[in-house]
Amino acid sequence: MTTLMRDLHLAHPSNVEAAIAARRTHPGSRFIAGGTEVVVNMRHGLSRPEMLIDLSGVDELAGIQINEHGLRIGAGVTLAALARNSEIATSYRAVAQAAEAIAAPGHRAMGTVGGNLCLDTRCVYYNQSEWWRQANGFCLKLRGEICHVAPQGRHCHAAYTGDLAPALLALDAEVEIAGPQGRRRISLGDLYVEDGRAHLALTEDELVVAVHLPFDPPPSAYAKIRVRGAIDYPLAGVAVALAAADGLVKSLRIGLTGTNSRPFVLAGLNAIIGKAIDEKALQDIDRLVQKQVQPMRTTIASAHYRRLAAAGLARRLAAALFAESSP
């Protein structure tokens, strides 16, 4: 048998305000969109909501709009729809590639942009059954006292493994958040905190409504490392957005996932602006990635490998994008 699902209530709000109101009224509730993560975590006993607030009927979360201000992607857009959108595939390629690289076709048909951005952090000591975690004395992230990854510390190292976030970060995205106090729009990077236990800068009754991307973005690409070519979460994922003209880099942003408790933008790339991507620049990128990623033993694959692979991917993507724009 699959692990038991408890009886629970379902709410079907038709707009954002009603969804937030339901969330406020029922402290034991949580939002559900595609359910590809929520349901699995419920079966593992990682989450025990009394009520699920189904967001599939909220119109405002649907749809992709493009105009002269840029691109708006509703949080309820499925990953499959995102991957097959031709405008995104051409102009925001990293986003389409990231969407296409998530899990398997069934998950992509159900999973949503908002769900992927708000993915819980993952750890080999956490994403296990109730029996397993209990036998292990639970862990800092849930019901336990110690982090089995770094038992000396008081910090949870569970890793963020969403694929979309690095692509959107590289393209300088903003997220629109709705809450009881109204709307706010923040840089996507500010949605995340380097804390495996609480990696989202959202209050409990806030909801990601949409993602906004600037018009006319630089060329971009995303690649991830995993043991299998499908289903797996990224051991490391890298998105690069790079514009070049006349053989010189005009802009360069690199987003990373899978290695830390949050996705983040690589710092220190300014030195490369105005130069060519040559072996020296690639070595600089390699060094910056290796220095800034902080993989811990949260996966079966070794942390060191994730560091090396992240650097390898960043080099490859930067070189390829530079070659594309400086033929």
Added chain:
Amino acid sequence: MTAAAKGNGNLGRLGVPLIDGIEKVTGRARYTADLEHADALVGRIFRSPVSHGEIVRLDVSKARALEGVAAVVTGDDCPHTYGVLPVAMNEYPLARERVRYRGEPVAALAAIDAETAERALALIEFEVRELPAYYVSADAREPGAVLLHENKPGNLEREVHHEFGDLGVGFAAADVVREQRIRCAEVNHAQIEPHACLAEYDSLTGRLTVQSVSQVGYYLHLMLARCLEMDTSRIRVIKPFIGGGFGARVEVLNFEIVTALLARTAGGKVLMRLTREENFLTHRARPQTDMKLKLGMRRDGKITACECEVVQRGGAYAGYGIVTILYAGALLQGIYDIPALKYDGYRVYANLPPCGAMRGHGSVNTRHAFECLLDRMARELGLDPFAVRRANLLHAPMRTLNGLTVNSYGLDECLEKVERASGWRERIGRLPRGKGLGMACSHYVSGAAKPIHWTGEPHAVVNVRLDFDGGVTALTGAADIGQGSSTMVAIAVAETLGVGLDRIRVVAGDSAVTPKDNGAYSSRITFMVGNAAIDAAKKLKAVLVEAAARKLEANPADIECVGETFQVHPGGQSSLPFAEVVKSALAERGPITISGTFTCPPESQGGKHRGGAVGSTMGFSYAALVVEVSVDEATGVITVDKVWAALDCGHAINPLAVQGQIEGSTWMGMGQALSEETHYLDGLPAHASLLEYHVPTIVESPPIEVHIVESHDPNGPFGAKEASEGALAGFPPALVNAVANAIGIDLDELPATPDRVMEALVERRRQGRLAATRGAAS
């Protein structure tokens, strides 16, 4: 037609879809978990949270008192051990006195619904005095280590020391002697259907009916009788549709006995369905293996001697362990000519879920080490990998040094097929950096020639029935677990009788109706059950021919049945349709049931040395594989671009099914080679889901070009041998050899995951820098 025939190994015969295929693809097939269970209680197992310890207290009274709980059982309810090998039954269905691995069943309960069962589980109180736990073979073997089983010193279930031929002479004759250590991670069957069992006990009649996912209904029957202290005649074991076995269900499993215990205690029906995590805890798969292999080779590639040490981390209980450690040594033979061989095997106890049999049982890891070292030595000697294999071929019929009989041998033809199909000669050494070709060979038994349970009975029995309806029913205890064995029986009977396949109905795996069968393991069914089916059909045919001859007033020797018509040979004018002959035969003797049998002759049952029966078989299948890979040096990711697989199955009774089995076994070998491994954290399985246990997906699945080779075994049914396992063991070494060809790195550990490849690349760069520094300094 041409294209399809080509897909079947250029045989020009297509074969037929499996006779139960329609039920499966339409969803009509009922697997154990689908059976009628509206009135069944929900069974759940309470499992040990600790790796090793003495049970101080187990209190189930609160669980038992909970409303809706119908039965609770513990080790006290079953004082009998169970196990597949009569000499090594050291496991209780529910732990008694001691627990030896995390996840070991300790108690079980049946409740009116899943929620009640879960609440009851939480009420069980369990206290253990912990003992040191061992997760690594070397730690368990340390002097002074606490023994998992008091009667097993050194935590060894079995040591094997075999030596054949003169090692000294052999190594002295070699131009090159090399020794290599190779490690293979533990893997799991990961069969898609999770374990399930439905047991019903009728308190009024005292009868028990068990429906389970077993590959070995007969052994289950015996163990139920033993553990429940019941007369075998009061038990009925039925096999529903089964969603894959691969060895996962080839011994009786604790949850099957536990479900029956619960059903009897509750006096009703209990359905037990295990989670995927519990499937991994039940385990019984291929052990983590450390190997040290030494080969002597002449300049022309001829092997002169082989020395092999194998250490298998077998988990907490004996299971099939003795057989696995014996197979690992015995099957070094039977494929190449090795004039001197020494084998030292150690089966070690550790505080982990027990290992067992898995597709290619015992042979896969040693074959991997052997084929890798063979390739490395060939490279050193400047020999082509194909040439090295060809320098060591056998010539059937022959008997190996360790007493295995080889009656048919198509390896040379397998080599030719994949060499040509892959364009090996034109392409090897000419591929760009990062691309490589590798090859390897393998073989496997067509059933163990000596049964595990010695009864003196024939090794296989098939009954055929013929009644007024003119339908021929073949009754067999053989478990079709998806491999197509029922279809094979139908074809064997139809072809022997000379009637249409649709006239045959196969009833399989119901102890109330079908003759006992030892089960679906060691690829025994086609060879043994196939021969028994042919024997039964021949006997039935004799009855029908007799009847036809009487009616046609001809000599029985002159009667032929072709296309369901009996006629006098040759080309006689008078003929009779099948229905009339049946009517005539039945008039004489009423409805007919005839038994056919098959027994492996004593000379095929292996050497006389201790353990010599393991590895013995009536016929070996042979396989040669070529694997083409691309290796990404930036990430360590290996992509398998294409596979060519040739398998000598003697004769393809059903080419379509043979092709499927070769593809399936090749693919399963790819899983072990590329990505599958278990990973325990202090004895807890970190891999216990299909997310973390990396079975390849369709994305990693390369085109597999299958070539069927038919060496026409003199004893096989229509000349057939096994086809389901032989190709598996060739894949991992072919892949590792291809990686060496692509990037010049020899991987000594399976699986070849990206992090292992990367680690090897980093190490090579480090060595390169060291060498450069030393060069600069000198």
